[in-house]
Structures are given as C-alpha cells and as structure tokens.
Amino acid sequence: MAAAATVTFEVPDYDLAATLTSGQAFRWREVDGHENTWENVLTGRWVRLQSNSQTITARVARPIGNWQWLRDYLQLDLDLQTIYDGFPADDPHLAAARGTCHGLRLLKQDPWETLAGFICSSNKQIVQIEQIIGEVCDRFGEPVRDNWKSFPTADRIATCTEAELRACRMGYRAKYLLGSAQMITRGELNLESLRAMPYDEACTEIQRLPGIGPKVADCILLFAYGFPEAFPVDTWIIKALHQLYFPRRAPKPKRLQAFIKKHFAPHHGYAQQYLFHHVRTQGGLLEETSEE
DNA sequence: CCCCAGGTCCCGC
DNA sequence: GCGGGACATGGG
Numbered sequence: 001m002a003a004a005a006t007v008t009f010e011v012p013d014y015d016l017a018a019t020l021t022s023g024q025a026f027r028w029r030e031v032d033g034h035e036n037t038w039e040n041v042l043t044g045r046w047v048r049l050q051s052n053s054q055t056i057t058a059r060v061a062r063p064i065g066n067w068q069w070l071r072d073y074l075q076l077d078l079d080l081q082t083i084y085d086g087f088p089a090d091d092p093h094l095a096a097a098r099g100t101c102h103g104l105r106l107l108k109q110d111p112w113e114t115l116a117g118f119i120c121s122s123n124k125q126i127v128q129i130e131q132i133i134g135e136v137c138d139r140f141g142e143p144v145r146d147n148w149k150s151f152p153t154a155d156r157i158a159t160c161t162e163a164e165l166r167a168c169r170m171g172y173r174a175k176y177l178l179g180s181a182q183m184i185t186r187g188e189l190n191l192e193s194l195r196a197m198p199y200d201e202a203c204t205e206i207q208r209l210p211g212i213g214p215k216v217a218d219c220i221l222l223f224a225y226g227f228p229e230a231f232p233v234d235t236w237i238i239k240a241l242h243q244l245y246f247p248r249r250a251p252k253p254k255r256l257q258a259f260i261k262k263h264f265a266p267h268h269g270y271a272q273q274y275l276f277h278h279v280r281t282q283g284g285l286l287e288e289t290s291e292e
Numbered sequence: 293c294c295c296c297a298g299g300t301c302c303c304g305c
Numbered sequence: 306g307c308g309g310g311a312c313a314t315g316g317g
Contacts, residue, residue, distance in 0.1 A: 023298060122299035128315065171313025176300080213300045234298040276298075
C-alpha cells in the first residue's frame with residue numbers, strides 16, 4: 001500500500017457514532033461543523049474519521065503506508081452478523097437492542113489507556129470520566145497537534161504525585177491510578193502477558209492492580225483485549241437485567257452472574273454493550289418493559 | 293438538604 | 306466468603 005494521509009474503508013454495517021459514544025472510549029471529539037466527523041489521538045498519532053453510509057474515511061497528519069493498526073482498533077474485519085447470529089434467538093430485549101444499536105462495534109483499544117480510563121470511571125458519570133481523562137492528557141501528555149496531546153504513558157503517570165493527579169479532579173481514584181502505573185512501570189504486572197491468558201486467569205491477574213475490581217476488570221478485558229466472555233456489571237446493566245429478565249424480584253449477585261454466563265454465551269460482551277447502549281440512549285427502562 | 297454516578301476498598305461477622 | 310459504609314467530585 002502506498003503511503004497516504006487519507007484512506008477510505010468500505011464498511012457496510014458500521015455505526016461510527018454509536019461505537020464512539022457508547023462509553024468504551026473517552027477521548028473522541030465530534031468536529032464542529034462536520035457531519036459524523038470525529039477526532040482522537042491513537043498510539044500517539046492524530047486521527048480524523050468521517051463516516052458516510054457505506055464507508056469510513058480516515059485522515060492522519062502524515063502519510064502512512066499501513067493502516068492495519070486502525071483496522072484493528074475499529075475492528076473493521078469483524079463480521080457483525082456472526083455476533084448477532086450467536087445472540088440467544090428467543091430474547092426479545094436483545095433483539096430490540098440489536099435493532100437500535102445496529103452497527104455498533106466493540107473497539108480494540110490500548111490496554112494502558114483503557115485501564116487508566118476505567119480506573120477513573122468508578123462511581124462517575126461518563127461525561128465526568130471524559131473530563132478527567134481530558135485533564136490527565138492536557139497536563140501529562142505529549143503535544144501531538146494543536147489542541148491534542150498523546151495519552152500519557154504509565155511511566156509518565158508513575159512519576160506524578162498523588163496531588164498532581166487529584167488536580168485532574170479524579171478524587172480518591174488518584175491513589176489507584178498512581179499505584180497501578182507504578183506496578184506496571186516496575187514490571188510487577190505485564191499488560192502484554194494478559195493476551196495469552198484464558199479469560200478467568202486474565203481477570204484475576206488484572207485485579208491485582210489497585211482500583212480494579214470485577215467490573216473495571218471486565219471493561220478492560222472487553223474494550224482493550226477483546227475477551228468475548230467479559231460482561232461488565234455496572235449500575236445500568238443491573239437495572240436493565242432486573243427489569244427485563246427478573247421483573248418479579250431482583251436476584252442475588254451470584255444468581256445474576258450465573259444467568260449472565262449461561263444466557264449471553266458466547267458473545268457476552270457484545271450483548272452487554274448492546275443492552276447498555278440501548279437502555280442508555282433509548283432512555284427509560286420502564287417504557288421498554290411496558291412495550292413487551 | 294437529598295440522591296446518584298459504567299465501583300472499589302476495607303472492615304467486621 | 307458476605308454485607309455494609311467510606312470515599313471525591315459534580316450534577317440533578
């Protein structure tokens with residue numbers, strides 16, 4: 001492939017807006033005055049994406065010969081229909097979510113950036129997470145282009161003081177982010193080694209880092225590593241599962257886990273993201289149940 | 293003033 | 306192993 005600063009990908013069923021705003025990534029900005037146009041910095045490189053009906057056009061600052069890194073990030077080579085075919089056939093709620101979220105994909109993001117973002121996510125609204133991450137990048141990232149900085153490395157964050165991180169308005173999470181960055185920098189946990197592990201093992205391993213419990217672990221394993229079994233259980237999905245699948249009475253956590261593992265196999269993560277985005281954008285779980 | 297946010301940690305049982 | 310409360314910060 002000849003080096004170029006732009007490329008157009010043919011993608012029949014890709015909802016870029018849904019993908020970039022569904023709470024998996026925290027840095028995408030929609031460009032004012034342009035339709036369906038988004039900017040971010042990926043692996044230190046500024047990127048602009050524009051989606052049309054059947055294509056996504058990408059632009060970078062300097063010509064590049066190989067775009068595989070972006071195909072991987074966007075998961076362009078994934079056959080979504082295979083995922084949909086794996087959803088439980090007798091589930092009207094998932095069918096509804098598939099309808100409203102058609103074309104939504106799980107990204108394959110950088111593990112450290114994903115990890116840092118979701119450490120800051122606990123007990124925070126998505127808009128606030130985006131603000132915190134924006135502050136972290138502004139203060140500690142390297143300049144890439146006007147108005148854009150790279151996501152700071154674990155090494156860089158590890159040199160921060162807790163107070164410097166708190167200045168990014170992340171509150172008590174500063175201690176967790178700093179502690180995790182230091183463990184990674186010291187080599188006490190190798191993020192790359194997780195790729196070769198089975199899901200259960202990777203899940204246990206990543207939770208050795210401070211600030212990472214079962215929910216954040218699943219977000220990292222899903223949005224960065226692509227483990228299909230990961231199913232982040234957050235406040236939204238708990239409410240949704242209760243109302244949609246257990247309308248009589250709320251099951252205890254262990255019972256709920258067992259249901260999730262069985263019912264949403266084998267694409268737990270996709271099912272979770274579709275339900276999550278569906279209830280968040282279609283607003284109102286209560287109307288949904290009354291429709292049934 | 294209250295409650296909640298893509299939870300985790302720490303403490304008693 | 307499990308149930309509760311604390312935790313920073315911002316918004317409704």
